Amino acid sequence: MARLEDLTPAMAQRLRELDCPVYPSAPFVAGGKLSSRRVAIVSSAGIHRRGEPPMMPGANEFRALPASLPAADIVMTHVSVNYDRTGFQRDINTIYPIDRLRELAREGVIGSVADTHYSVMGANDPKQWDALADQLVDRLRQDRVDAVLLSPV
Amino acid sequence: MSALGHLIEQRGIATVALGIIRLHMEKVRAPRGLWVPFELGRPLGEPGDVAFQRHVLLAALSLLERTDGPVILEDYAEEAPGRLPRDGWRPAVDLPAVAIPAAESSAAEWVAALRAEWAPLVVRADTTIGGGRLAREHWPALLAGFASGAPPTQSPVEGLRPVQAARYAADDLTALYTEAAVKPGDKPSSAQVLDWFWNGTVAAALLRQVRAACLASDDRVLNLIAGQFVPAARV
Numbered sequence: 001m002a003r004l005e006d007l008t009p010a011m012a013q014r015l016r017e018l019d020c021p022v023y024p025s026a027p028f029v030a031g032g033k034l035s036s037r038r039v040a041i042v043s044s045a046g047i048h049r050r051g052e053p054p055m056m057p058g059a060n061e062f063r064a065l066p067a068s069l070p071a072a073d074i075v076m077t078h079v080s081v082n083y084d085r086t087g088f089q090r091d092i093n094t095i096y097p098i099d100r101l102r103e104l105a106r107e108g109v110i111g112s113v114a115d116t117h118y119s120v121m122g123a124n125d126p127k128q129w130d131a132l133a134d135q136l137v138d139r140l141r142q143d144r145v146d147a148v149l150l151s152p153v
Numbered sequence: 154m155s156a157l158g159h160l161i162e163q164r165g166i167a168t169v170a171l172g173i174i175r176l177h178m179e180k181v182r183a184p185r186g187l188w189v190p191f192e193l194g195r196p197l198g199e200p201g202d203v204a205f206q207r208h209v210l211l212a213a214l215s216l217l218e219r220t221d222g223p224v225i226l227e228d229y230a231e232e233a234p235g236r237l238p239r240d241g242w243r244p245a246v247d248l249p250a251v252a253i254p255a256a257e258s259s260a261a262e263w264v265a266a267l268r269a270e271w272a273p274l275v276v277r278a279d280t281t282i283g284g285g286r287l288a289r290e291h292w293p294a295l296l297a298g299f300a301s302g303a304p305p306t307q308s309p310v311e312g313l314r315p316v317q318a319a320r321y322a323a324d325d326l327t328a329l330y331t332e333a334a335v336k337p338g339d340k341p342s343s344a345q346v347l348d349w350f351w352n353g354t355v356a357a358a359l360l361r362q363v364r365a366a367c368l369a370s371d372d373r374v375l376n377l378i379a380g381q382f383v384p385a386a387r388v
Binding site for chain 2 (some may be wrong): 004022023030031034037042050051053054075076079080084085091095099101122126141145149150151
């Protein structure tokens with residue numbers, strides 16, 4: 001569905017020409033069985049706790065989403081209007097699969113669910129995200145997370 | 154998200170990235186990625202479909218057990234059934250027939266038309282509305298001010314410019330309609346819901362007029378934000 005040929009020509013061209021970062025290294029962290037992993041979600045949907053200021057373009061920050069935060073207390077302020085939001089409106093798991101992750105933990109498929117998950121503004125430039133990544137990884141380590149699911153919009 | 158996968162993995166934590174634009178995944182070369190053939194905005198594919206979401210999630214998480222990287226990039230084969238129009242779907246709300254104001258209408262005319270049209274719309278208990286931090290009763294005047302070329306000088310939302318407040322009010326206005334259009338259990342495609350909203354409502358006409366007025370403004374900030382009121386595919 002999101003193949004470039006399915007999008008408007010202007011949008012397909014913009015995405016085709018998007019300046020993606022190219023890295024000289026290719027890190028790879030091997031781990032144990034999924035059943036022993038503690039998993040966090042990091043979403044680029046610009047979602048955050050209701051009442052917080054919007055996630056602004058250019059602000060290279062992340063927002064914390066406690067696992068206990070009810071879906072009704074989460075809003076989305078992504079800068080782009082060029083993607084579907086009706087799926088999110090019907091079911092937050094369409095972009096932030098927190099309930100599915102909990103189910104997998106209950107069944108022992110994964111070890112556990114992190115206490116806190118995170119959101120960034122996916123429209124910002126990841127080439128500016130080194131400091132963000134430092135802070136984010138510090139937080140993940142404090143939560144003993146050893147596996148991250150990255151979920152885009 | 155592939156880029157953030159690289160940055161997190163570089164710092165010692167394993168990652169797997171869902172991805173919707175395969176070309177970007179190929180360029181960034183994240184440690185582990187699962188390309189999903191879903192529409193933008195639906196990385197798990199299907200709202201309300203626990204089994205489908207679970208299958209996607211397991212396909213992604215299973216890559217964490219692979220040791221043959223970097224780089225692992227797999228494709229998820231199954232399309233989301235909800236991409237197709239649902240036969241017989243109808244919006245869950247009947248809007249009153251309200252004439253869409255002409256482009257040159259006054260702010261008061263836009264406000265009156267919007268209030269008349271949205272009267273039957275009720276906010277859900279589990280609504281996603283609220284990102285704009287502005288109560289619903291303030292949206293019409295704020296947006297109509299921009300539509301009529303007379304934007305407010307004072308922002309109704311602390312910390313935001315007036316046009317930023319209007320931009321997030323526009324998101325909330327759209328959600329007011331599109332949430333109300335789908336009753337629990339209904340499974341319309343996104344296109345069905347968005348066609349209904351963008352092809353005939355006063356609200357959509359108002360957002361298009363805000364966009365046009367912002368593009369025509371001498372204010373560079375308004376020019377920049379104009380494109381955030383209406384999706385490119387709905388201009």
